[in-house]
Amino acid sequence: xxxxxxxxxxxxxxxxxxxxxxxxxxxxxxxxxxxxxxxxxxxxxxxxxxxxxxxxxxxxxxxxxxxxxxxxxxxxxxxxxxxxxxxxxxxxxxxxxxxxxxxxxxxxxxxxxxxxxxxxxxxxxxxxxxxxxxxxxxxxxxxxxxxxxxxxxxxxxxxxxxxxxxxxxxxxxxxxxxxxxxxxxxxxxxxxxxxxxxxxxxxxxxxxxxxxxxxxxxxxxxxxxxxxxxxxxxxxxxxxxxxxxxxxxxxxxxxxxxxxxxxxxxxxxxxxxxxxxxxxxxxxxxxx
Amino acid sequence: xxxxxxxxxxxxxxxxxxxxxxxxxxxxxxxxxxxxxxxxxxxxxxxxxxxxxxxxxxxxxxxxxxxxxxxxxxxxxxxxxxxxxxxxxxxxxxxxxxxxxxxxxxxxxxxxxxxxxxxxxxxxxxxxxxxxxxxxxxxxxxxxxxxxxxxxxxxxxxxxxxxxxxxxxxxxxxxxxxxxxxxxxxxxxxxxxxxxxxxxxxxxxxxxxxxxxxxxxxxxxxxxxxxxxxxxxxxxxxxxxxxxxxxxxxxxxxxxxxxxxxxxxxxxxxxxxxxxxxxxxxxxxxxx
Numbered sequence: 322x323x324x325x326x327x328x329x330x331x332x333x334x335x336x337x338x339x340x341x342x343x344x345x346x347x348x349x350x351x352x353x354x355x356x357x358x359x360x361x362x363x364x365x366x367x368x369x370x371x372x373x374x375x376x377x378x379x380x381x382x383x384x385x386x387x388x389x390x391x392x393x394x395x396x397x398x399x400x401x402x403x404x405x406x407x408x409x410x411x412x413x414x415x416x417x418x419x420x421x422x423x424x425x426x427x428x429x430x431x432x433x434x435x436x437x438x439x440x441x442x443x444x445x446x447x448x449x450x451x452x453x454x455x456x457x458x459x460x461x462x463x464x465x466x467x468x469x470x471x472x473x474x475x476x477x478x479x480x481x482x483x484x485x486x487x488x489x490x491x492x493x494x495x496x497x498x499x500x501x502x503x504x505x506x507x508x509x510x511x512x513x514x515x516x517x518x519x520x521x522x523x524x525x526x527x528x529x530x531x532x533x534x535x536x537x538x539x540x541x542x543x544x545x546x547x548x549x550x551x552x553x554x555x556x557x558x559x560x561x562x563x564x565x566x567x568x569x570x571x572x573x574x575x576x577x578x579x580x581x582x583x584x585x586x587x588x589x590x591x592x593x594x595x596x597x598x599x600x601x602x603x604x605x606x607x608x609x
Numbered sequence: 610x611x612x613x614x615x616x617x618x619x620x621x622x623x624x625x626x627x628x629x630x631x632x633x634x635x636x637x638x639x640x641x642x643x644x645x646x647x648x649x650x651x652x653x654x655x656x657x658x659x660x661x662x663x664x665x666x667x668x669x670x671x672x673x674x675x676x677x678x679x680x681x682x683x684x685x686x687x688x689x690x691x692x693x694x695x696x697x698x699x700x701x702x703x704x705x706x707x708x709x710x711x712x713x714x715x716x717x718x719x720x721x722x723x724x725x726x727x728x729x730x731x732x733x734x735x736x737x738x739x740x741x742x743x744x745x746x747x748x749x750x751x752x753x754x755x756x757x758x759x760x761x762x763x764x765x766x767x768x769x770x771x772x773x774x775x776x777x778x779x780x781x782x783x784x785x786x787x788x789x790x791x792x793x794x795x796x797x798x799x800x801x802x803x804x805x806x807x808x809x810x811x812x813x814x815x816x817x818x819x820x821x822x823x824x825x826x827x828x829x830x831x832x833x834x835x836x837x838x839x840x841x842x843x844x845x846x847x848x849x850x851x852x853x854x855x856x857x858x859x860x861x862x863x864x865x866x867x868x869x870x871x872x873x874x875x876x877x878x879x880x881x882x883x884x885x886x887x888x889x890x891x892x893x894x895x896x897x
Contacts, residue, residue, distance in 0.1 A: 383831070383859070383880065384831060384832040386722055386832070388672075388693070388722055390693065390694040390701060405676070405678065405717065406678040406717065413676050413720065415720070415722075429693065429694065432701065432703070432722060434674055434703075434720060434722040436676055436831055436880075440857070443856075443857030443858055443859075444857055445857070446855075446856065446857065446858070447854075447855070447856040447857075448789075448822070448854075448855040448856070449853065449854045449855070449856065450788065450789055450851075450852070450854070500738065534736070543699065543724055544724055544834075546674060546832075546878065548861055548878075548880050550854060550857070550859070551856060551857060563738075564738070565737065565738045566735075566736075566737045566738070566739055566838060566873045566876065567734070568731075568735040568737065568838055568839060568872075569728070569731030569733070569838070570731055570732055570734070571671070571731075571838070573876055584856075585853075585856070588854065588861055590834070590876075590878055592672045592724075592836050
């Protein structure tokens with residue numbers, strides 16, 4: 322198979338938006354980006370991000386906040402954008418993704434508020450106190466694959482080359498570290514390199530930190546804010562997730578994405594519902 | 610002076626919103642919350658947060674994102690809210706703060722997207738890996754006061770009891786640590802205790818981390834997202850700010866707020882423009 326490239330890949334085809342009228346875009350959501358029966362929230366955000374990048378005068382997502390309202394399903398959707406403010410170096414816009422109810426009415430799935438800029442106009446200065454995560458080389462990591470923890474359609478995993486740091490993969494064998502961490506390598510299976518839009522997927526692609534906290538259940542995102550900080554270099558990405566505060570049934574999950582030149586290319590934080598913990602059944606194994 | 614209380618304090622009076630019609634609120638912005646000639650972004654957000662808390666069926670801000678569009682000034686403003694989705698445990702809403710142009714037209718200052726819930730319905734479980742910041746006792750901290758680094762109206766400082774950890778206050782004497790950190794105690798000068806709305810001010814009230822990076826200039830917020838995680842206990846708050854990545858003229862600033870019971874009550878992150886660094890003048894002292 323020929324190596325895919327930015328603009329000619331599964332990800333590009335499945336996030337392509339078609340302008341219906343100024344500011345309004347049609348998109349066909351693909352089931353190929355499902356995880357645990359649902360479409361991945363980062364995939365959906367990448368499509369919305371592309372629509373805003375077309376609608377606004379600046380091309381690149383600098384800071385993007387999404388509130389997830391109702392579950393999206395594969396099939397047609399429409400993205401309605403609004404230009405909120407246009408400045409010299411930044412523009413702010415809003416977008417909503419809608420799907421169709423049985424009666425033909427529109428149901429809002431996701432609402433987004435974002436500011437866009439142009440990475441090609443920024444200076445090269447970098448002062449980063451953050452350190453890249455210490456993830457073992459790819460060949461020593463654990464390929465993320467479907468299992469009992471991913472019931473239903475999880476074809477997202479076929480589209481990605483995700484390999485987890487063994488130190489944060491123990492949950493799959495019933496031995497979570499309980500530190501609330503998840504680290505790994507991210508790449509597209511078809512070889513497409515990263516760009517600012519695909520980073521909107523990358524921050525939400527690893528298994529949730531809740532798994533490493535010993536809470537292997539559905540962790541729905543309420544709100545996800547991503548700062549894309551520069552255009553990523555070609556090559557695989559390293560992703561580090563951490564949860565520091567699980568309280569009252571909610572948790573935050575922070576992500577950092579590092580490119581092959583050791584540059585911090587994206588930072589995100591989401592607020593999610595913690596999985597409901599089922600009491601262990603009698604006779605259940607240690608991993609349950 | 611009698612001790613102020615939640616509901617009867619400067620903060621409450623200056624963030625009070627009056628319903629004009631369903632979902633539309635008038636507010637009189639007070640110059641008393643100015644810092645370096647501008648109204649503090651957290652103060653403005655608290656007023657918007659109160660309007661949304663009235664308009665939505667759930668009372669408390671769980672996650673609030675604000676994009677700052679144009680500078681607000683003291684005087685009348687109108688907050689227009691929209692209910693985006695109402696659920697059983699969470700509601701999502703949007704709000705815009707407008708002021709008036711010379712021709713009477715409305716100019717949008719801030720746009721907000723937020724999800725609200727009810728802290729009184731949450732469970733008491735807490736699993737926090739984060740540790741409270743090691744800030745010296747209040748009497749060993751440095752009272753934040755106006756100085757050459759706060760030109761113009763900085764009356765915000767009169768309304769707050771802010772005391773900085775000496776380790777992060779060196780910038781005021783020309784010796785920034787260059788770590789990008791800021792830590793201190795936060796209280797209202799009139800003794801009002803914290804509540805979920807005042808935390809929207811607290812996350813944005815300390816001097817910017819840019820000062821500690823040796824960049825003592827205006828650091829305008831582009832976007833600020835705050836997660837309020839519970840109702841704070843009475844007593845002073847500890848606030849810890851950190852910037853880990855200054856790149857291309859932008860920086861992120863993370864805040865954590867801890868209450869008197871050592872509970873992490875709010876987490877925030879903002880994307881801001883880094884101050885433009887002026888080249889040192891010949892003959893200028895080491896601190897310039």
